[in-house]
Amino acid sequence: MNVLFFGSLVLYFAAAVLQFIGTLFKKDKVARIAWLVFLASLAAQTAYLLVRGVTARRLPLSNQFEFATAFAWGIALMLLIVRLRLKADWLSVAVMPMVFLVLSYAALQPREVTELMPALRSAWFGFHIGAAVFSYSAFIIAGCVGLRYLIVSKKGSADELKLHQMDYLSYRMIALGFLLLTITILSGALWAEQAWSAFWTWDPKEVWALITWIIYAVYLHLRLRGKRQGTAMAWYAMIAVPVVLFTFAGVNTIMPGLHSYG
Amino acid sequence: MKKLWRFLRSMRFGILLLLLIALCSVLGSVIPQGKEIAWYAQTYQQVHGWILLLGLNRVFQSWYFIALLVLLCLNLSLCSLLRIRRVVREGKGEIEQAAAWPIQTPLTAEEAERVREHLRAIRSREETVNGVSVWHKNRIGRYGSFITHLSILLVVIFGALALYLPRVTDRSCMPGESLTMEDGTEIYVDAFAIEDESGTLDYNSWIRLTLPDGRESGLKQIKVNYPLSFGNYKIYQQTYGTAGSITVNNLDTGGTDTFSLTDTVFLSADGRDGVWFDALYPGYIESEDGSVTLITSSSGHYTDPVYHITLAAQGEYTPVLAFPGESLTVGNWRYDFNDPVEYPGLRIKYTPGAVNLLLLLSFLLMIAGLYITFFLVPVLVKLDETGCTVGGPKPEGLRMEIELLTRKETDT
Ligand code: HEM
Numbered sequence: 001m002n003v004l005f006f007g008s009l010v011l012y013f014a015a016a017v018l019q020f021i022g023t024l025f026k027k028d029k030v031a032r033i034a035w036l037v038f039l040a041s042l043a044a045q046t047a048y049l050l051v052r053g054v055t056a057r058r059l060p061l062s063n064q065f066e067f068a069t070a071f072a073w074g075i076a077l078m079l080l081i082v083r084l085r086l087k088a089d090w091l092s093v094a095v096m097p098m099v100f101l102v103l104s105y106a107a108l109q110p111r112e113v114t115e116l117m118p119a120l121r122s123a124w125f126g127f128h129i130g131a132a133v134f135s136y137s138a139f140i141i142a143g144c145v146g147l148r149y150l151i152v153s154k155k156g157s158a159d160e161l162k163l164h165q166m167d168y169l170s171y172r173m174i175a176l177g178f179l180l181l182t183i184t185i186l187s188g189a190l191w192a193e194q195a196w197s198a199f200w201t202w203d204p205k206e207v208w209a210l211i212t213w214i215i216y217a218v219y220l221h222l223r224l225r226g227k228r229q230g231t232a233m234a235w236y237a238m239i240a241v242p243v244v245l246f247t248f249a250g251v252n253t254i255m256p257g258l259h260s261y262g
Numbered sequence: 263m264k265k266l267w268r269f270l271r272s273m274r275f276g277i278l279l280l281l282l283i284a285l286c287s288v289l290g291s292v293i294p295q296g297k298e299i300a301w302y303a304q305t306y307q308q309v310h311g312w313i314l315l316l317g318l319n320r321v322f323q324s325w326y327f328i329a330l331l332v333l334l335c336l337n338l339s340l341c342s343l344l345r346i347r348r349v350v351r352e353g354k355g356e357i358e359q360a361a362a363w364p365i366q367t368p369l370t371a372e373e374a375e376r377v378r379e380h381l382r383a384i385r386s387r388e389e390t391v392n393g394v395s396v397w398h399k400n401r402i403g404r405y406g407s408f409i410t411h412l413s414i415l416l417v418v419i420f421g422a423l424a425l426y427l428p429r430v431t432d433r434s435c436m437p438g439e440s441l442t443m444e445d446g447t448e449i450y451v452d453a454f455a456i457e458d459e460s461g462t463l464d465y466n467s468w469i470r471l472t473l474p475d476g477r478e479s480g481l482k483q484i485k486v487n488y489p490l491s492f493g494n495y496k497i498y499q500q501t502y503g504t505a506g507s508i509t510v511n512n513l514d515t516g517g518t519d520t521f522s523l524t525d526t527v528f529l530s531a532d533g534r535d536g537v538w539f540d541a542l543y544p545g546y547i548e549s550e551d552g553s554v555t556l557i558t559s560s561s562g563h564y565t566d567p568v569y570h571i572t573l574a575a576q577g578e579y580t581p582v583l584a585f586p587g588e589s590l591t592v593g594n595w596r597y598d599f600n601d602p603v604e605y606p607g608l609r610i611k612y613t614p615g616a617v618n619l620l621l622l623l624s625f626l627l628m629i630a631g632l633y634i635t636f637f638l639v640p641v642l643v644k645l646d647e648t649g650c651t652v653g654g655p656k657p658e659g660l661r662m663e664i665e666l667l668t669r670k671e672t673d674t
Contacts (some may be wrong), residue, residue, distance in 0.1 A: 038660055075388060106315075117651075118463070118465075119487065156593045164662055168658065172636075175635075175636040179636055182628060186629065193488050197500075197609050199425065207287045208287075210287055211284045211287050211291075221273055222277070222611045225273075240631070
């Protein structure tokens with residue numbers, strides 16, 4: 001099983017490096033190989049998650065390691081979908097390293113398969129955490145698109161339509177992430193009421209989910225104001241990423257609370 | 263005055279409020295909340311005075327945080343209620359108006375065909391007004407942000423009610439006994455188990471609720487994540503405890519009585535001779551010299567329970583350890599030490615009215631509102647052989663798609 005995990009980690013790294021070289025030196029062939037390596041890695045990671053889920057007989061989402069692995073998988077899957085649907089090849093160079101980084105974080109966590117603690121045995125479990133995985137993934141993709149936007153727009157020779165496309169994609173990913181984060185927070189509230197009797201307890205994880213939610217609500221409103229402000233919004237989408245990562249990993253590590261599982 | 267009014271209902275004020283709420287939240291998560299004053303004094307030394315003065319030890323209950331929420335509700339109501347009239351007005355007759363738009367993007371006949379195909383592919387409907395074709399879909403999309411804002415308002419209001427209205431009490435109850443609430447509701451605990459079949463810790467109670475009007479829930483199993491909901495009550499399996507059980511026998515009459523004991527108590531007929539129950543310990547360690555060390559805490563079953571009692575006889579008090587199965591006789595009374603009894607700690611939540619249901623509906627409305635906003639984006643296009651105009655409340659995406667489509671045309 002470990003072979004699949006570390007195999008995918010190494011392959012993601014290789015894909016990110018190849019993609020970087022391909023983009024920097026405009027070598028299409030290298031970039032194409034990077035994509036194939038990336039697909040192989042995604043397949044290995046998917047297999048890993050499946051095997052782990054079947055072995056544990058539950059969704060592999062229950063501790064920091066599993067959640068981080070699923071998070072990296074979510075980002076990779078979204079990259080696959082967006083790239084295929086929009087033919088947005090330019091996205092890979094920014095997103096692939098992010099997949100690798102998140103999976104590296106997972107690799108640093110304890111990996112043993114543990115029994116699901118009773119508090120997590122609930123129909124809400126997959127729903128709440130699944131929505132969180134894809135919400136965070138969408139925000140990460142939006143941030144990566146923002147980064148790409150800033151790099152491309154610096155070049156001067158930037159194609160206005162392409163920039164607009166990036167700005168719009170970043171916005172759409174944030175819209176998707178926002179809907180999913182809302183679902184995460186609301187399902188979390190319903191679950192908390194089932195498990196602990198109160199919908200909301202101002203637990204640090206809840207508070208940081210709310211902060212993240214507000215930050216993206218502000219993004220959505222700023223973007224509504226009149227003419228397009230691509231560069232500012234790209235910066236915004238990028239700067240919001242650390243907040244998402246903190247909500248995901250930082251809170252559990254440095255702020256004890258009800259969500260400090262595993 | 264007018265300026266102030268305009269500011270109060272502006273999006274800028276809304277954003278400011280949201281950011282201030284976020285700022286308070288950051289402080290409320292960085293500074294641990296609701297601790298003893300001494301704890302802040304020790305942890306934050308010089309600045310603890312500021313923390314207490316600004317209420318940063320209870321940010322989320324502070325007057326300014328609540329004021330921010332109230333202002334947000336006010337701002338949201340003003341900005342969405344005042345806008346909705348215009349949104350509805352603009353929605354009415356928008357197709358007829360679109361037919362009269364001037365053409366903004368000139369297209370060749372071939373490009374126009376491409377655009378038409380695209381509009382068909384995304385399933386928009388064609389309507390002909392005065393001989394002009396207008397394509398549209400997702401007209402409900404324009405109400406998405408109104409629905410979203412309305413739902414936020416409802417979530418804040420019903421959320422506050424759902425947090426502050428319920429009466430929550432934590433009570434223990436021995437299996438086979440009942441609790442009676444103030445309103446006459448009765449909660450009967452039939453049984454309690456600490457472990458599941460495989461021996462892992464999993465606390466389960468079997469309870470029955472009887473409402474004052476006589477309605478009964480039937481015997482239901484509760485455990486973490488699966489409370490019993492009945493009437494306005496919700497009963498949670500919260501904690502558990504282990505009680506001593508002593509049967510007192512009157513050797514003269516043969517009468518017996520069994521007591522479940524958690525606190526120190528004196529079991530005596532005359533108030534002079536009898537048994538003081540001090541505590542029940544989960545286990546003990548016996549060392550080689552025969553001395554016994556009591557284990558004071560454990561999770562799960564008590565493996566080797568020990569009763570710590572004081573025997574009172576004729577004015578003399580003797581501390582004694584007793585084990586389940588043993589008996590002691592004082593005068594005409596025999597005290598049998600039984601196996602301990604495990605009992606649940608229940609959390610009993612009473613929520614008046616339909617607050618929870620209304621909150622749930624607001625949640626669903628919020629998700630529907632966001633879905634409509636983001637995924638039912640309105641399409642409104644006037645298209646003829648000379649060109650097209652994309653309008654409606656959210657034209658950005660479609661304008662870009664059409665630009666991409668027609669550019670491909672010129673590229674190839
Ligand atoms: C509490 C958090 C809030 C959330 C989650 C929220 C959410 C949204 C969303 C999702 C949209 C649609 C954005 C888009 O189409 O890209 C929107 C639009 C808008 N929001 Fe908010 N909003 C909030 C608070 C406010 C406040 C306080 C105001 C104050 C005036 C406001 C004013 C507006 C306006 C004017 C629009 C544009 C309306 C339209 O497109 O029809 N929002 N909001």
